[in-house]
Amino acid sequence: MKNTRTLLYVAIAVVVLALLGSSAYTIWQDQQAFRGSEITPSTVAAPIQLQRLDGTPFDLSQQAGRVVVLYFGYTHCPDYCPGTLAKFQQIYTRLGEQASQVDFVFITADPDRDTPSVADEYARYFNPAFIGLSGDIETLDPIWRNYYVGRQIVPMPQSALEYAVNHSTRAYVVDTQGNLRLTFPFEMQVSDMTHDLQLLLAE
Structure with a gap:
């Protein structure tokens, strides 16, 4: 027993x-496991070659060894753009020392109003380390198309703004090898985005 x-x-x-x-x-x-939308199989990120405000080039293909977070928007945006960059600032803080290995890049979808100086000032308002980029339509258009940035000019004749820009609201994440790995929807939590960036940095 x-x-x-x-x-x-x-x-x-x-x-x-x-x-x-x-x-x-x-x-x-x-x-x-990643919490954002994983791109499988991952692909080499489409080229982005634009000039920074100080005249130095920003070439995505030369960012090897760094994680790059791309967001396409415009400085007159009333909601999604400031909301997204505010989240990026929170992520930057949460990453601590690892933040120095990540580039947060804002690329305009409204080059007529967002000159290089305007785009740069807007990005740096949220964090001095953030990068704001602009260019002419001919340079930006293939970038928008390669990243499937839906962009539509909406006339606003009764507004001092004259028009708004409807655009995609996802952020795109490029890993340290230059591959497009993830997208982050606007509604994704800061903690989850931070988690995914830390996983990429650990690879």
């Missing part, structure tokens, strides 16, 4: 340990 009871306790212990192990593995798997 005593042996039977001992065997029963051992069996229960084995089951409990198995369940705990399975639970721990599931948690570990979740911690290793």
